[in-house]
Each structure stands twice: as structure tokens, then as C-alpha cells.
Amino acid sequence: MPTxxxxxxxxxxxxxxxxEPSEFVGLTSELGCSRIGLAPSPIAGPFGSEREWTLRGDRPRINQLKQAxxxxxxxxxxxxxxxxxxxRNIADAEADFDLMAELGAERLNVCAxxxxxxxxxEQFSIFASLAADxxxxxxxxxxPATPVPDLAAAVAFVGESAASxxxxxxxxxxxFCSGGTNDELRNVPDGKIGYAQLCDxxxxxxxxxxxxxARQERPLPGLGVLPLGHFLHALPPGCPIGLEIPSVASALAGVDRKAYLTQALDAAEGLLQDRVAIGHRLPDAQ
Structure with missing residues (x-):
């Protein structure tokens, strides 16, 4: 499938x-995508000649990213x-809320x-309120194995927060590793799923x-054991989806980043087209 x-x-x-964030934006465009996920700093260290970076307090880097x-x-x-x-008080991260708003983020994500x-x-409710502002x-x-361990718990948690x-x-x-099934996903009430991430x-x-x-080695779609075609079909129509497929091993082996991500995108698009063939609506172009 061509890019x-x-x-x-x-x-x-x-x-x-x-x-580097501005380089990431350029690569994303080369891959034919128009959306990225972004944090104020990386969680998996850089490779090769790249330098550690942070957007916090670095106005030149922020401006360079906005231009990109x-x-x-x-x-x-x-x-x-x-x-x-x-x-920790989530309100202490208010500068990060401002940063993401300045960068035009479409939504914010949190792990509780x-x-x-x-x-x-309580902290989640504050998080949602600060974002709503x-x-x-x-x-x-x-x-899995965290205070909000699975889909049912997450849906209930969001409901209890009363955050609109x-x-x-x-x-x-x-x-899937928390025991979720595609039937369970398909039966989540409308409006309760706001985003999805794909990997194997x-x-x-x-x-x-x-x-x-989860942080460093996720197989490309189709190279693991998860029923991803049915997963895509079970998501709400039009749900935005991000590819989350880090591989430190591939980077250390010298695999070209663009080629690696192209392979991932082609595999993901192939799974998606299989779902379209049975009448499921595509997510919005990313």
C-alpha cells in the first residue's frame, strides 16, 4: 500500500x-499522517545523535515545534x-496544560x-476540570495491575467523576492483557470511548x-497474538486511533525509523480495510 x-x-x-519534536512532525508528514501524540518530554531515551530534550521552559524549541x-x-x-x-497534585502540572493548549492539542490523556x-x-476530576478550562x-x-486495571473499571471511574x-x-x-474481549468493547455505551491505540x-x-x-517493545500490528481486526471493528465508528509501537531492539539494530513506521502503517491500514470490507466506517483521517 503506497504512503x-x-x-x-x-x-x-x-x-x-x-x-526531536519538530523532526517527529516532519517524519509524520512524510508518512502521510496528519496527527501525532506528544508529551512535554520523552519517556524512552533517544538514540544515535539525537539529544535529550524537553519542551518545558524551552521557548525556542516550542516555537520551532509550532512552526513545524x-x-x-x-x-x-x-x-x-x-x-x-x-x-503529587495534578494541578501542579498546570504549565503542561497550558503548553498542550498552546500546541493545539485535541485532547489530553492521563493515567490514574x-x-x-x-x-x-478526586485528582482525575481536577485533571478534567483543568482541561475543560x-x-x-x-x-x-x-x-492491568494498576488502580484502574481494565475497561469496565475505567468506564465506571469516568462515570463516577461526573466530568462531562x-x-x-x-x-x-x-x-487484551487485562482480559478484555471485543464483545465487551463493542457493548460500551456511546460516548464513553474517546481514543484508541493500536499495537500487537x-x-x-x-x-x-x-x-x-509496553514502553519499549511492542510488536507491529499482525506480528503478535491479538485479534486486532476485530478490535478495530469493535471500536466506535470514527474513533481516532494512534499507532503506539515502540521498539528499542529495532532502533539498536539500525532499522530505519521511516521504513519501520511505514511497515506499521501499512499493516494497520490493511487491518482497517478488512473491517471496511464488512461495512465498518473508517476512523477520521489522521
Whole structure:
């Protein structure tokens, strides 16, 4: 499948393993995509000649990124880097909310990791309120073996928050490895799923080393064990989807980043077309 404008997936920031943000935007455009996921700093370190970076407090880098976004017609589909943790107040990250709003982020995502259920929910409500002040919707990302471990818990959590701008982010790896099924996904009430992330996994259950693999080694779509074609079909029509497929091993082996991401996009688009063949609507072009 040739690369062309109108790909139906965005590229998540951990997929490029710390690439400089403005260069990431240029690469995204070359791949035929118009959306990225972005955090204020990388979580998986850079490779080769790339330098560690942060957008926090770096006005020249922010301006360079804004210019790259404008020049390439790329938008930030998902603002990341927000985590609810014990001993931290999510309101202390208000500068990151302002940064993502300045960059034109379309939604913000958070992981709720405080083991105190009352505080976890209170902090999420503050997160959603701070985003609403900037006219931004939010998503909650669930993960196995965490305080919000699966889809049912995430849907209930968002409902309890009573935040009108909140929905759930469904990451394919976290979803299946927490015991989720496509029938369960298909039956989520309308409006409760706001974003999805696509990758494969080496097994469909939680295992030792799970979180390291989630951050650094996710198989390309079709190269693992997950039923991704049916996953795409079970998502709400038009749900935005990002490719989250980091591979430190591929980077260290010298695999060309553009070629790697092209392979991932082609595989994902192939799965999507299989779903279209049975009458499912495509997500909006990313």
C-alpha cells in the first residue's frame, strides 16, 4: 500500500523513541499522517545523535515545534505525560496544560495511578476540570495491575467523576492483557470511548516484564497474538486511533525509523480495510 496523505492513524510519541519534536512532525508528514501524540518530554531515551530534550521552559524549541506543525499541517491528537500519583497534585502540572493548549492539542490523556481510590478519583476530576478550562476533552488510560486495571473499571471511574469532557482511552495491549474481549468493547455505551491505540503483543495476558515491553517493545500490528481486526471493528465508528509501537531492539539494530513506521502503517491500514470490507466506517483521517 503506497504512503499517501489521508492515513487513518496518528503516530504516538513513544513510537519514535525520543526523536526531536519538530523532526517527529516532519517524519509524520512524510508518512502521510496528519496527527501525532506528544508529551512535554520523552519517556524512552533517544538514540544515535539525537539529544535529550524537553519542551518545558524551552521557548525556542516550542516555537520551532509550532512552526513545524503549521508548515506540515500536522496536529497534536493526544497530549500525554499526565499521571496521577501519590503525593503529587495534578494541578501542579498546570504549565503542561497550558503548553498542550498552546500546541493545539485535541485532547489530553492521563493515567490514574494513586492506590487511594478516593484521591485517585478526586485528582482525575481536577485533571478534567483543568482541561475543560482550556476547552479540551480528556481520556483516562487503564492498564492491568494498576488502580484502574481494565475497561469496565475505567468506564465506571469516568462515570463516577461526573466530568462531562471525559472518556476512556483503549490501548490494544492493555485492553487484551487485562482480559478484555471485543464483545465487551463493542457493548460500551456511546460516548464513553474517546481514543484508541493500536499495537500487537507477544501474549494476551499480563506477564513479568509487561510494563517494560509496553514502553519499549511492542510488536507491529499482525506480528503478535491479538485479534486486532476485530478490535478495530469493535471500536466506535470514527474513533481516532494512534499507532503506539515502540521498539528499542529495532532502533539498536539500525532499522530505519521511516521504513519501520511505514511497515506499521501499512499493516494497520490493511487491518482497517478488512473491517471496511464488512461495512465498518473508517476512523477520521489522521
Amino acid at each position: 499517501s496523505l489521508g492515513r487513518h492513524f496518528s503516530i504516538e510519541f513513544i513510537s519514535v523513541l525520543g526523536q 506543525l503549521a508548515d506540515h499541517g500536522v496536529r497534536v491528537a493526544l497530549g500525554e505525560g499526565f499521571i496521577i500519583m501519590p503525593g 495511578m494513586d492506590p487511594d481510590p478516593v484521591r485517585n478519583l 482550556r476547552d479540551l476533552p480528556v481520556t483516562l488510560e487503564f492498564m 469532557n471525559a472518556a476512556v482511552l483503549v490501548d490494544a495491549m492493555h485492553f 503483543a507477544k501474549q494476551a495476558s499480563f506477564y513479568d516484564g509487561y510494563f517494560q515491553d
